[in-house]
Amino acid sequence: MQTAESTARWFADTVAKCRLSLFRVARVMTHTDADAEDAVSTAIVAAWEHLGSIRKRDALPGYLMRCTVNACRNIFRQSRRETVTGDLEAVSPPYREETPLWVYLSRLPEKYRLPIQLRYGENFSLEDTASILRIPKGTVSSRCSRGLEILKNQLTKEE
Amino acid sequence: MTDKELIQRIASEQPLPPPGFEARQEHLLSGLMGKEGMKMKKKMSAALILALALFIALTAVAVAEISGFSILSFLESKQALTPEAEKLIQAVDGKAETIPGMAEASVKETLFDGRSAMVTLEIRPLRDDIFLIPDCGEEMSIDFLIPGAGDGFAADYARERGMQLYSVLVSPADDLNADVPYVDYYDGRIAEDGTLTLIARATLNNSTEGFDFHMKVRLIPCIWAANTESLKAYYSAYLDKEQETDEEPTASPLIYDFENASECELTARLEKGSVRWRAHSKEEISFPTFGVTVTDITAEGYALTTLLKITCKVTDAEAFEKTDNGLWFNILDDNGVSMWSDLDNGGVTFPDENGVFTQTDSLIALDTAPETLHLHAFNCWEKEIFEDKTVELIPQ
Numbered sequence: 001m002q003t004a005e006s007t008a009r010w011f012a013d014t015v016a017k018c019r020l021s022l023f024r025v026a027r028v029m030t031h032t033d034a035d036a037e038d039a040v041s042t043a044i045v046a047a048w049e050h051l052g053s054i055r056k057r058d059a060l061p062g063y064l065m066r067c068t069v070n071a072c073r074n075i076f077r078q079s080r081r082e083t084v085t086g087d088l089e090a091v092s093p094p095y096r097e098e099t100p101l102w103v104y105l106s107r108l109p110e111k112y113r114l115p116i117q118l119r120y121g122e123n124f125s126l127e128d129t130a131s132i133l134r135i136p137k138g139t140v141s142s143r144c145s146r147g148l149e150i151l152k153n154q155l156t157k158e159e
Numbered sequence: 160m161t162d163k164e165l166i167q168r169i170a171s172e173q174p175l176p177p178p179g180f181e182a183r184q185e186h187l188l189s190g191l192m193g194k195e196g197m198k199m200k201k202k203m204s205a206a207l208i209l210a211l212a213l214f215i216a217l218t219a220v221a222v223a224e225i226s227g228f229s230i231l232s233f234l235e236s237k238q239a240l241t242p243e244a245e246k247l248i249q250a251v252d253g254k255a256e257t258i259p260g261m262a263e264a265s266v267k268e269t270l271f272d273g274r275s276a277m278v279t280l281e282i283r284p285l286r287d288d289i290f291l292i293p294d295c296g297e298e299m300s301i302d303f304l305i306p307g308a309g310d311g312f313a314a315d316y317a318r319e320r321g322m323q324l325y326s327v328l329v330s331p332a333d334d335l336n337a338d339v340p341y342v343d344y345y346d347g348r349i350a351e352d353g354t355l356t357l358i359a360r361a362t363l364n365n366s367t368e369g370f371d372f373h374m375k376v377r378l379i380p381c382i383w384a385a386n387t388e389s390l391k392a393y394y395s396a397y398l399d400k401e402q403e404t405d406e407e408p409t410a411s412p413l414i415y416d417f418e419n420a421s422e423c424e425l426t427a428r429l430e431k432g433s434v435r436w437r438a439h440s441k442e443e444i445s446f447p448t449f450g451v452t453v454t455d456i457t458a459e460g461y462a463l464t465t466l467l468k469i470t471c472k473v474t475d476a477e478a479f480e481k482t483d484n485g486l487w488f489n490i491l492d493d494n495g496v497s498m499w500s501d502l503d504n505g506g507v508t509f510p511d512e513n514g515v516f517t518q519t520d521s522l523i524a525l526d527t528a529p530e531t532l533h534l535h536a537f538n539c540w541e542k543e544i545f546e547d548k549t550v551e552l553i554p555q
Contacts, residue, residue: 012188019184023176032483033177041187101172120169136417152165 011060015044018061021122022068028106028117029072036072043067065118066132104154112147115140228348228356230268230277234463247272247432247462256376256423261285261325264376264423267356271429272464275521276361276372278427282327283354290317291355293347294328297381304349314381324381326415329359332373332424369430377422379415436460438528438552446536448546449486450478454515456550458528465498465522469534473514482538490522491533491547498522528554 026036253266268279297314
């Protein structure tokens with residue numbers, strides 16, 4: 001039987017362990033520190049609110065990540081900002097103090113950059129990535145492959 | 160470079176959070192868990208519910224009865240409509256398509272203003288134990304989906320009644336369809352018999368006179384952590400084998416079981432309403448704070464909306480760079496009130512090789528072409544730097 005105190009401690013420990021990961025995924029989606037931080041905060045609050053229905057402790061990181069992705073999409077819709085990332089050549093670098101790899105990753109269309117960030121940046125399994133993004137595993141695989149290919153081509157040109 | 164090397168670089172070249180991130184998150188946590196924080200939690204809970212509702216509806220629409228939920232009621236809650244507006248909404252007696260044993264789906268209404276398409280769909284469950292919700296709706300307030308249903312989330316409502324939850328996802332049937340990239344907006348209500356009425360909106364890449372909107376309606380089972388048997392089956396079929404154990408299988412509260420999703424396809428013909436007036440800007444106008452000159456503005460008046468296209472050229476690269484591509488123009492009326500409409504998300508392109516970029520937007524509908532527009536330029540990231548100019552328009 002978990003006490004309220006131990007549950008709170010477990011929640012706080014889990015959040016502390018994965019909040020950088022949440023931030024990085026939010027940043028790759030929103031492109032700004034401020035929006036990414038807002039998304040992480042929203043996700044943490046959402047997870048806390050639903051803590052009673054999370055029955056397996058190791059499910060919490062995935063749930064937090066799903067909440068973060070939802071929060072980022074919410075921010076996008078509210079900000080009325082359209083990301084036009086299809087034409088890589090037309091995009092000017094949006095970041096400061098970042099490696100070429102991160103810049104190119106950030107410019108990939110979301111359907112590629114988000115699975116790549118979750119799979120390879122945050123080391124989520126194929127299944128967890130599919131669950132977080134609510135897309136089939138095969139789609140995750142194909143998007144990661146295609147995204148890596150684009151990324152590799154861009155980096156090869158740059159370097 | 161091999162894939163392995165690239166993946167290693169992705170893992171190692173990750174950005175750092177801004178200064179103070181950890182401290183702010185700690186503060187949030189202690190606020191959630193402390194005594195004072197419990198009050199905060201309640202406050203934030205309301206905010207969260209609202210945010211989740213906004214995620215689908217953007218603004219809460221108070222609808223007393225499901226029968227009154229339509230594109231018109233939805234639009235009326237957002238803006239004053241011109242007398243011709245109602246004519247643009249087409250009632251459709253669409254053929255119902257069946258998802259065997261699950262539901263029937265049909266198109267009831269359409270609206271197309273040249274760039275934004277709206278479609279009202281009815282999805283009627285064929286069994287009493289099926290509970291249909293809009294995509295991402297499991298954490299919405301049930302009172303929002305079923306006015307008067309009381310407190311709690313939609314997912315809990317279904318669980319308490321022993322019903323199987325299905326998330327209804329509407330998307331373009333053809334992923335490669337260049338005209339309709341995705342459905343970007345939902346609003347939904349659930350009737351007493353469980354029929355889900357959905358208003359889906361898609362924003363087209365290019366303006367067109369009319370098109371056939373081919374939609375795919377998918378019912379995705381949401382599996383509960385509490386449902387041991389279904390979760391075991393899910394694990395066997397979908398997740399790692401190592402997760403098959405004799406222990407109570409639990410996971411995140413809801414799992415979207417895509418592999419057991421069922422679907423049907425619907426098509427609706429959408430015709431563009433006629434243009435009532437056109438106007439364009441009289442002269443270029445400079446915004447030196449942002450290093451940009453507005454070279455042209457075109458406006459088209461429709462019964463439901465005013466489509467606006469602002470063409471800009473970067474004239475001071477250094478000043479523009481400081482905006483981090485965050486320059487946005489709000490359009491204000493003579494009283495300083497924003498004229499943005501919720502019909503269209505709008506968008507800003509990044510500058511091309513000549514420094515030219517465009518902003519497109521939908522404004523509220525206007526009976527006649529305005530003589531002037533007030534442009535309020537701001538940085539959408541910082542929201543602290545502004546520049547205001549007025550531009551004259553010439554009717555065409």
